[in-house]
Amino acid sequence: MALINVKTKEVQIKIVYYGPGRGGKTTNLEYINKKYREQIKTEMVSLKTQDDRTLFFDFLPFDVGQIKGFDVTIQLYTVPGQVKYNATRKLVLRGVDGIVFVADVQKEQRKNNIESLNQLYENLETYNLDLFKMPFVMQYNKIDLKNSGIPILPSNIMQKDLNTALRAPAFEATALRGGNVIPTLKKIISMTLTSIQGQL
């Protein structure tokens, strides 16, 4: 839940990038960090393994200005995508205000996407949160792989697999090149801000 400090007039919002391993969650944050470097006051924090896989989370905070006289800070987190790290994924979700699901469009990742989304739903339930009722954006990442001859699933199949019931805003993305990374970010920020505005 967003932290609203009436004394310092600050709002802290937590947005988590979730999805299967090697899907591009960290890459999204790295691009945002590079793109908005001048507006970000601190270094991005990454807790990763020796082979560069996320071990616990990545963390990137930045200010987005004022709303109703409150200074708003967005805190972006990623979860570790590897299957074995579900306990830590669950910890990162604590207090989440908005979620971006980064799905991998490679054909061979189809099952992993579905399993990861199902697990997200279950993990949120442990905090009494309902995925259907919270700010949520879908991102279909790595669409550029089709140019390299790698089999990918078209967006209508991705939508059918993951977004039929949720009907969340969805973006096709190429996180490595920054394609649609910022529109995804802007969408989740605006949805999350709308959801907390009543509390201000």
Place this chain on the structure above:
Amino acid sequence: MFNQSQLDDIDNAIVTNLIEAGLNNVIFMDMAGNTIAKHDNGKNNLDSTAFAALAAGNFAAVDAMAKLVGESEFSLLFHKGKKLSIHFSKADDETLLISMFNKEISLGLVRLKVADTIKEINTILANG
């Protein structure tokens, strides 16, 4: 959500009990990694946002480990450094109090002062 008077009282409890006792930094935060109150002795430059995120992760990981070994919680954590040490203590189910202090202050004093502060904070929160 905390009201203005609660936040004032929490600030006051932290400054009187901990900062005035010589501690370097104190952060009162929620378990999601958001800072509720932060104070320091004016002599250092800590990135408290990143620190709070890491502290929440650290505490949450240890809490999950406690459950795996059959403990309901490890409510206190302590990291000792050469010059600086960090003391983590759970205030209630949703909040943490983190204190950083140098080698001139004993851990015993910190534990005592932290316990007093947490008692005060819990009274402030209970009284709304």
